[in-house]
Amino acid sequence: MQKLGDFKLPHFFNYPPYFTLQPVRETREKQVQLWKDLILDYCRTQKIFIIGLEEEFPLFSNPVIERTLSHEAREAFFSALVSEGRAEWLDKGHRKCLILWHRIQDWAGIILNFVKDNGFEDSVMTVEEIRSGIESRGTELHGIDRTILMRALKILEQKGKLAIFKGTSADDEGVKFSV
Amino acid sequence: MANFFSKAEVTSSGRPVLLRSEVECHLLSSVDLEPEDHHNFSPLKSGLLILTTHRLLWLPSSSASTPTSAAAIPLPAISHIFSSKKSLKSMFHSPRIRFQVLVSPDGRVFDPGSGSGSGSGLGSRSVVLTAVVRGKGDCDGFLGKFWDSWRARAWETNETSGSGSSSVSGSGTGTGTGTGTGGGLYSSDGSVRMVGVAGILRKEQELWESTDKSLQDAFQDLNALMSKAKEMVMLAEKMRQKLLSGTNSQASATNDEDMGSKEEMQDWLLSVGIISPVTKESAGALYHQQLSRQLADFVRTPLERAGGMINLIDVYCLFNRARGTELISPDDMLQACSLWEKFDVPVMLRKFDSGVMVIQNKSHSDEEVFVRIKSLVTKPEALRSGISPSDAAMTLGIAPAMAKEHLLTAESTGLLCRDVSPDGFRFYINLFPEIDPRDVYLVKDYGICDTWIKAVSTSGLR
Known part of the structure; x- marks a missing residue:
């Protein structure tokens, strides 16, 4: 083969x-x-x-x-x-x-599961941390495309599951989970 | 009524079967044939009247009646043709052709061929028949040709040449009769007799000269050509006879190449010769109809040889070659073919999606071709590298263009699929239906995929 x-x-x-x-x-x-x-x-x-x-x-x-x-x-x-x-x-x-081997809403579900699995229900994370942090290592979220991640986060924001805010540096944003 | 007339044989597509060296001269449509005073037969209504050099034929119109009801009157049975009367009354009538026919004592049209009681019964009784022309045909022209054919007595010349077939060439050269009479240097007609090789050479030359002359005469004008048509056919037949006798007597002496060329020549001579081509002149408005029927009869042999399907262009060439002169135009050919839909003929015109037009047997099925294509593409070599139209053409024994049409048709049914690459346009057996999208790695045992993988792996591709 x-x-x-x-x-x-x-x-x-x-x-x-x-x-x-x-x-x-x-x-x-x-x-x-x-x-x-x-x-x-x-x-x-x-x-x-x-x-x-x-x-x-x-x-x-x-x-x-x-x-x-x-x-x-x-x-x-x-x-x-x-x-x-x-x-x-x-x-x-x-x-x-x-x-999109996972659709955007599926990605959103994966993020929620990731948050619950790691006990981040009320924590604050940067977007970069989700993509390349120690916690996401070994999950599907590791190395996720930034555009896809942002759109998945926006869906969750609309549902009131989190809030996105500007971070300290211009190119990084923070996420406040409230699952 | 069927007993009154002589029987006329008709081909399956409705064309009359002509006698030896019989030539069609004129046709008229929508003709009724009626007896004038006797009631020998009930009137024949609305048929096709065909004048040949030997007979007057009446065929029922199209497929309405069975072909057995076709009637024939041998021209020798006709004792008088009445000239048409130009009267005021006749202007309002459909044109009529009247003629007198001899009747044998048993109440049938006198038939010189049958021989029964022909000597004693000749002229004992005659019947006047009228042909009423209800169509738009050229009635005067027909009458003129009718007179010509009747007077020409073509049936008599045929009989005499038939009885002494070997003397046909002798009378032309004059040497054949001279050699046998005396022992001197001069033949009976005064010319110097030649013996040995020189004699043979001179004989050959004379033969060629006479052949040349008849060819030249033939092309002088079209009327002369029509009258020469019979001689041309006889010449062709004579050459065939000569070839046949040649191969028999010297079979041992001739080498293979010679034999081959003779066989080819014979084949060629046989393929030549629609003795009586349907022409625009003879058929007029019926031209395409009659051409269509003649074509249907003609294509059968080439169709068989080509495996049930043949390119329209190829038929056009073959057909015109068989006609020799009186060539038809491509447009006439197409019209004649499209008329087949209306007749009950065993062939049909088919147009492929690509625009290629072919003639095929009605019984011809694509399935049969597909089976052969399938067996071709499932051979190990074809599984590995596919087949090109020319590969298929060689295996199926058909033209590459035709093979490509078959392959494309097979593709459209899902049997094949294509591969376009720098190597060219090739076809493979279609594996797509067998692949399971839920498990692309699964290979069903004994399926075509399995066979394909085995064929590919043995080639050392992996």
């Missing part, structure tokens, strides 16, 4: 038609489905949040069978992810994509 680092690739990664956008509807639907799953799986295990469509990305080409995804195919697969709410375009030109 072929591997990308510690990620196990499925057999069909060596199937040449997998890299050509199929024109027949039924076949194409199945192909798009398989690509969506593979991209989300890979991003989750590798903690990848942003993919540039025009940049190098391990899944976009398979040197073993010498096949590369066309730009049209890349855009088709990511558009399918976007329409399902599992990704968002970061620019109008559809060149960069934010991958």
Whole structure:
């Protein structure tokens, strides 16, 4: 079985038609489905949040069978992810994509669980501490994309679970939990 | 009534089966055939009247009646053709053609071919028939051709040439008769007799000269061509005979290459020769209808050879080659093909999504082709690197363009899927339906995926 680092690739990664956008509807639907799953799986295990469509990305080409995804195919697969709410375009030109292997509200739930597990119900933390602090190490929150984290925190703020305030430095913000 | 007329055979697509060296001359549509005073048969209503050099044929219109009800009157049975009367009354009537037919004692149209009682019964009784032309056809033109054909007595020349088939060439060159008569240097007609190799050479040359002459005559003008048509066919048949006898007598002497070229020549001669092409001149408004039927009869052999489906362009070339002269335009071809929908013929025109048009048997099924394609793409080599349209063309024995259409159709049904890469456009067996999105690593035993993985892994890809 072929591997990308510690990620196990499925057999069909060596199937040449997998890299050509199929024109027949039924076949194409199945192909798009398989690509969506593979991209989300890979991003989750590798903690990848942003993919540039025009940049190098391990899944976009398979040197073993010498096949590369066309730009049209890349855009088709990511558009399918976007329409399902599992990704968002970061620019109008559809060149960069934010991958949401957890939806924003799921991320919010993960944050709440993290807070409860560590007894931070009434504590104050900086956003950076949540992303890279000792407490988050080993959890899914470790290394989370800042944009995703901020949007998850905003959802919780609207629900009254926390308050966001400006921190001492300009680029860091504080969070006051009140779960 | 069916007993009154001679039987006329019709092909499955409704074209008359012509006799040897019989040529179609004119057609008229919506013609009634009525007896004038006798009641030998009930009137035949609204059919197609075809004049040939040998017979007058009446076919029921389209598929309304069974083809067995087609009627024929041999031209030798006709004893008189009445010239059309130009009267005030006739201006308001549908045009009529009247003619007298000899009837044998048993109450049927006299048939010279049957031979029964023809000697004694000849002329004992005759019946006047009237053909009422209700269509818009060229009635005067028909009458003129009718006279011409009747007077030409083509059936008689056919009989004489049939009895002495070997003398046809001899009469042309003049040497055949001379050699046998005397022992001197001069033949009976005064020319110097040649013996040995020189004689053979001269004989050959004379033969060629006469062939050349008849070819030149043939192309002088179109009328001459029509009258030469029969000779041309006879020439072709003679050449075939000669080739046949040649291969039999010298089979041991000729090498393989020679045999091959002779077989090719024979094949070619056989494929040439629609003796009586349907022309715009002879059929007029019925042109496309009759052409359509003739085409349906014609395509059967090439269709069979091509495996049930053939490109329209290929048929166009084959058909025009068979016609020799009187070529048809691509537009006429297309019209004739699209008329098949209205007739009960075993072939049909099919247009692929890509715009490619083909002729195929109605019984032809894509399923059969798909089965063959599937067996092709599941071979280990094809599993590894797919197939190109030309691979499929070679295996299926069809043209690459046609093979590509089949592959695209197979793709649209989900049997295949494509791979576009710098290596080109290739097709693979479709594995997508078998992959379970919930567990992409799972491989079902004995499935096509399993077979594919085994084929790929043995190639040392991993």
